[in-house]
Amino acid sequence: MKIPSALSRLNEALRCLPGVGSKSAARMSLHLLQTDRAGARALAEALAHAADHIVHCATCRNFTDNEICEICRDVRRDTTLICVVETPSDLLSIEATGLYTGLYHVLLGHLSPLDGVGPHQLGLDLLEDRVKSGQVGEVIFGDQFNGGRRGYGPLHSATDEGNEYHCFVSGSRCANGWRTRLR
Numbered sequence: 001m002k003i004p005s006a007l008s009r010l011n012e013a014l015r016c017l018p019g020v021g022s023k024s025a026a027r028m029s030l031h032l033l034q035t036d037r038a039g040a041r042a043l044a045e046a047l048a049h050a051a052d053h054i055v056h057c058a059t060c061r062n063f064t065d066n067e068i069c070e071i072c073r074d075v076r077r078d079t080t081l082i083c084v085v086e087t088p089s090d091l092l093s094i095e096a097t098g099l100y101t102g103l104y105h106v107l108l109g110h111l112s113p114l115d116g117v118g119p120h121q122l123g124l125d126l127l128e129d130r131v132k133s134g135q136v137g138e139v140i141f142g143d144q145f146n147g148g149r150r151g152y153g154p155l156h157s158a159t160d161e162g163n164e165y166h167c168f169v170s171g172s173r174c175a176n177g178w179r180t181r182l183r
């Protein structure tokens with residue numbers, strides 16, 4: 001049976017979600033159309049709005065709907081600390097603990113030269129500028145950099161590509177990652 005082209009288009013669009021294959025996409029689209037058209041419209045509008053308005057913070061690269069994110073604008077945060085995380089999801093996990101009061105740098109990926117992801121794509125130049133501003137006293141590498149396939153190694157390699165990043169290489173191991181004291 002040939003399915004309507006609008007349904008086929010919806011199924012195809014849903015497959016951009018991680019872990020969603022053709023069967024899951026078909027199940028979701030049929031559910032939305034069969035039982036929740038209002039939900040389907042709300043979802044479409046929310047997706048379009050987010051895609052049009054969410055950008056990366058000019059300071060830390062976190063998601064935001066302003067030029068500078070809420071965390072970077074919060075005067076109560078400790079501006080001498082920067083925690084380096086791989087994704088906005090990692091940042092949210094740390095924020096959920098309520099224990100960290102410093103700022104962040106979000107890499108938005110991991111070093112992968114074959115895919116064209118180098119230090120610049122990870123925003124390490126941006127991080128370096130923040131460190132050089134003189135206000136930052138310590139850079140903390142989140143616990144995802146503690147060993148593992150995508151561990152500290154990639155960032156270490158990134159920092160090795162040019163002397164300008166060497167200030168991020170030395171560090172001492174702590175309970176939840178690497179801490180690099182800058183002064």
Ligand SMILES: [Zn+2]
Binds near residue numbers: 058060069072073
């Ligand atoms: Zn920010």
